[in-house]
Amino acid sequence: MERREFLRRTGPAVAVAAAxxxxxxxxxxxxxxxxxxVISKITSFEIPVDPTLPGLSLARNPDPxxxxxxxxxxxxxxxxxxxxxxxxTLKPNVGWDRTPAQGANxxxxxxxxxxxxxxxxxxxxxxxxxxxxxxxxxxxxxxGVREAAERAGARVILPVDSDYVxxxxxxxxxxxxxxxxxxxxxxxLINMPIVKQHxxxxxxxxxxxxxxxxxxxxxxxxxDIDQSIVDLAAFVRPTLTVVDATRVLLRGGPQxxxxxxVSIEDTVMCATDQVAADARGxxxxxxxxxxxxxIVLADRSGLGxxxxxxxxxxxxx
Amino acid sequence: xxxxxxxxxxxxxxxxxxxxxxxxxxxxxxxxxxSPADVSEIALxxxxxxxLQFDPLAALMTLLASGTLYKxxxxxxxxxxxxxxxGRFFCGWICxxxxxxxxxxxFRSERSARRxxxxxxTNRYRPYQRIKYYVLFFCAGAxxxxxxQAGLLDPLPLLARSIGTAVLPAVHxxxxxxxxxxxxxxxxxxxxxxxxxxxxxxxxxxSYRPANFHAIVGIAIVFVLILLLNxxxxxxxxxxxxxxxxxxxxxxxxxxxxxQKDEVCCTECNRCLLACQGADNPDLGRRWRQSECHLCxxxxxxxxxxxxxxxxxxxxxxxxxxxxxxxxVDVTRRKVVGSLLGGVAVVPLFRAGDAFEANRxxxxxxxxxxxxxxxFLGRCIRCGQCMRVCPNNALHPTLFEGGLEGLWTPMxxxxxxxxxxxxxxxxxxxxxxxxxxxTLTRKVGDDDTPPNRIATAFVxxxxxxxxxxxxxxxxxxxxxPTSPKxxxxxxxxxxxxxxxxxxxxxxxxxxxxxxxxxxxEYACPVHDRKAVYITSVGxxxxxxxxxxxxxxxx
Numbered sequence: 001m002e003r004r005e006f007l008r009r010t011g012p013a014v015a016v017a018a019a020x021x022x023x024x025x026x027x028x029x030x031x032x033x034x035x036x037x038v039i040s041k042i043t044s045f046e047i048p049v050d051p052t053l054p055g056l057s058l059a060r061n062p063d064p065x066x067x068x069x070x071x072x073x074x075x076x077x078x079x080x081x082x083x084x085x086x087x088x089t090l091k092p093n094v095g096w097d098r099t100p101a102q103g104a105n106x107x108x109x110x111x112x113x114x115x116x117x118x119x120x121x122x123x124x125x126x127x128x129x130x131x132x133x134x135x136x137x138x139x140x141x142x143x144g145v146r147e148a149a150e151r152a153g154a155r156v157i158l159p160v161d162s163d164y165v166x167x168x169x170x171x172x173x174x175x176x177x178x179x180x181x182x183x184x185x186x187x188x189l190i191n192m193p194i195v196k197q198h199x200x201x202x203x204x205x206x207x208x209x210x211x212x213x214x215x216x217x218x219x220x221x222x223x224d225i226d227q228s229i230v231d232l233a234a235f236v237r238p239t240l241t242v243v244d245a246t247r248v249l250l251r252g253g254p255q256x257x258x259x260x261x262v263s264i265e266d267t268v269m270c271a272t273d274q275v276a277a278d279a280r281g282x283x284x285x286x287x288x289x290x291x292x293x294x295i296v297l298a299d300r301s302g303l304g305x306x307x308x309x310x311x312x313x314x315x316x317x
Numbered sequence: 318x319x320x321x322x323x324x325x326x327x328x329x330x331x332x333x334x335x336x337x338x339x340x341x342x343x344x345x346x347x348x349x350x351x352s353p354a355d356v357s358e359i360a361l362x363x364x365x366x367x368x369l370q371f372d373p374l375a376a377l378m379t380l381l382a383s384g385t386l387y388k389x390x391x392x393x394x395x396x397x398x399x400x401x402x403x404g405r406f407f408c409g410w411i412c413x414x415x416x417x418x419x420x421x422x423x424f425r426s427e428r429s430a431r432r433x434x435x436x437x438x439t440n441r442y443r444p445y446q447r448i449k450y451y452v453l454f455f456c457a458g459a460x461x462x463x464x465x466q467a468g469l470l471d472p473l474p475l476l477a478r479s480i481g482t483a484v485l486p487a488v489h490x491x492x493x494x495x496x497x498x499x500x501x502x503x504x505x506x507x508x509x510x511x512x513x514x515x516x517x518x519x520x521x522x523x524s525y526r527p528a529n530f531h532a533i534v535g536i537a538i539v540f541v542l543i544l545l546l547n548x549x550x551x552x553x554x555x556x557x558x559x560x561x562x563x564x565x566x567x568x569x570x571x572x573x574x575x576x577q578k579d580e581v582c583c584t585e586c587n588r589c590l591l592a593c594q595g596a597d598n599p600d601l602g603r604r605w606r607q608s609e610c611h612l613c614x615x616x617x618x619x620x621x622x623x624x625x626x627x628x629x630x631x632x633x634x635x636x637x638x639x640x641x642x643x644x645x646v647d648v649t650r651r652k653v654v655g656s657l658l659g660g661v662a663v664v665p666l667f668r669a670g671d672a673f674e675a676n677r678x679x680x681x682x683x684x685x686x687x688x689x690x691x692x693f694l695g696r697c698i699r700c701g702q703c704m705r706v707c708p709n710n711a712l713h714p715t716l717f718e719g720g721l722e723g724l725w726t727p728m729x730x731x732x733x734x735x736x737x738x739x740x741x742x743x744x745x746x747x748x749x750x751x752x753x754x755x756t757l758t759r760k761v762g763d764d765d766t767p768p769n770r771i772a773t774a775f776v777x778x779x780x781x782x783x784x785x786x787x788x789x790x791x792x793x794x795x796x797x798p799t800s801p802k803x804x805x806x807x808x809x810x811x812x813x814x815x816x817x818x819x820x821x822x823x824x825x826x827x828x829x830x831x832x833x834x835x836x837x838e839y840a841c842p843v844h845d846r847k848a849v850y851i852t853s854v855g856x857x858x859x860x861x862x863x864x865x866x867x868x869x870x871x
Contacts, residue, residue, distance in 0.1 A: 142739070200795070255798060
């Protein structure tokens, strides 16, 4: 066999052998774990403190829309919170497949009115969303929130898996969690909780409502629920908190189901201090703020004050 | 109207009915842009299981097994009665699985090995085509004994099941990983194209959430095999195995429409045979078989001499070299009785294996509104519509949880999804009444009506956080949807490892209130094997699978 032919015939085999070996070496012990893009929040949703205005206002009216407007005017009106050209995200509680009367989800009329107010104030987009516990399609449908908000001009988002981003929360307990992106990628965040009884945290009002921005296995948060709530509240810091106490779920929370457990209170509260909102809201459930672990912890952490009467409180009935 | 026009009409009909069928399966889902007409009861806007109710086999078999023709199944007469006069037009013109087989058989076949003499050969009538009649009579025998096995091979449920639980979820998973892979490349335009592609799929094919289904490997294998066999023998499934085709073949016994061959002008070019779908001997010198013919009209269109004609009252005159067609099915009475008895015998055999209810899997939890197990097995055609429509992906095809007899019937796996208390969609879409339709009141109960129960929850105290690890939790109680909650908490002082006092709330289940929806199991943070779980005991549909002496306390 000639040298030339030998080379020609062994050449391809050698080349494939070399490529095989090189592939093995190239991938040997390579780190293949999927990269997680973790983002840190840059926007603050809060507005500057105004000492002339109360941190918490409460209004009673059988018409929830008028109650909302009264409470909002007492705390500075919508123009204090939403400015022209801003994107606003509303976070109602739409956790459960329940009707408005059952008092498990935020009243659809309040969500619609808030949407309208934001749009009137010049917001370019109002997004309404929540990470429901029950199937989001059913929860948004039966709560009436989807229809009411869309009719008022909001964009309603039913979250899907790809809508979550990993966010560095920087809490004592909650470090990095998947958060629904619409709660991060926005200019103003308005928390719209409802007042309900809860067996572990005793009440679920404003701060607890932020469980609903999280994806992942958030049912593990119950193992230290007070710290979890405070971590989340410290991270989010909403522009405004609008508490729906038109109906209050006294028992069987947080999803209820029986009208016997619902007490009609016809009340709406607006707050820049979410701890104050929780402290006042807890009273609807017959609780004092100092009996509620996460309110005490939030007060102690400097997130707000549970002694709301001392710090500026208005009540209109 | 020329024969080529009629053949083109057939092609249009095949495409249209196939698209309607797939569209109905696609619509068997709770869509996001649903308009809330009446929010207290959520119903689908279309009768999505209507295609399955046109199925004469499902109608006959459920009739034999349950003694009743459920709701829309009367529509099946629209197929069956014309078949008596015309023959198997359904197979050639309507059946979506038949059309799929048709297309798979003809796809590029001119360039495949199967052409010319070989193709002609495989298109002659063969004795293996009798198998489908044995399948039919076997299923009928089983149905007489109360066990509906026809659903496994009935083409309409088979296709609905395959598309709904295997094809569409696989497409969803595939497109998701394609988007992820495109994103991971970091190439902007590629990611953009992938996202656009996904959006198009999402708007057309994909459901709101990707679904997973237990035990679909078998379903997928059967489906792929059926499609692949067409590459070897044209429409092998339709010719040899399909029990619905067999039923329609039997019902064409007295057909007045059929094929007539003119011996004089035939040159025996055998083009008819090359084009034949059903292997029913359209060529000269063999007896044409009405029961095998799909009425696709390919043979008449292929005949250059005009010696083949489909007509009413075809001549029955025979000559030495040209026997007339026959409407008779090519199976002997002995074989019919044999397969019927086989089907009759298999049911006691299935049920003799274990004491029927005593040793059934505790995790065989049927959908809400399901009828008692024995009746259920006489009605469920395994179409998978309930599994597809379930908004929580809670319903899954069984493997052997319901015994071999119950293969691919629906069961609830609460770890994957729980039964949404106010949802009644599975009963709405069930075409045969294996899952009866519940009103909202009958599902959740009220002052006069007990709720529909599918199971009962139990706490595994060796895994539950407050019971076993002195840690707070209560997630199961939070998720319990009944009022008052079936899961209640008792406060206890326990000691942690260091001996410190810890106050925990330990969950307990009140079996009188529990409906077995499985929300607790779904939400329990002990992820792999839940610390609270449901088993079928207490289900409303059973008289005996009960714990409590006093049931249905309101």
